[in-house]
Amino acid sequence: MADPDDDPVYLDSRREALVILLAWFACLVWTVGFCYLHGYSRHDRVPGEVSALLPPLDRFDRAPDSLTMPLGLGIPDWALWGVVVPWVLCIGFSAWFCFAFMKDDPEAADQGEDEHVVDPAREQ
Template identity: 30%
Template structure:
């Protein structure tokens, strides 16, 4: 296999894996905590939305930025 193909395939699989992990956190977390405490509030946001939507969004924003800055390349591997 060509080195560029391997690199881009690895980057694409990592992106899809992160997307699936974030999506499962959002869907599973929303399902698990939606009826737990409807009156609970964290920083003015309903607790279920904070822990199942906002938190994974922020976590995966940091993870994606770290991955992009540390591992993604735009040059030709030799």
């Protein structure tokens, strides 16, 4: 039995999956961190153990009246920059990566073609 780590199709697919997962994980970390720091004033409910790991949150506290509505979309600025923009960028990156960067493996394409090609000389 061949080792899957030697198969180029396996190595390519593992690398491509890792790139997509890292991109989405980075987007997740940005969203959670940005929304935590720039969202509404909710830092009084943070447990003491978590507060010890973070800088003082007093400078990040925001009253709902201080929030702006950029671009007239009717959503707070922290939701636009913390949720909408990064996830739209991540979807765009994923689409570019899948449609422009990834390519079919030549070995897999050759195997698929051999199964469907009919030699007219053999049919006679």
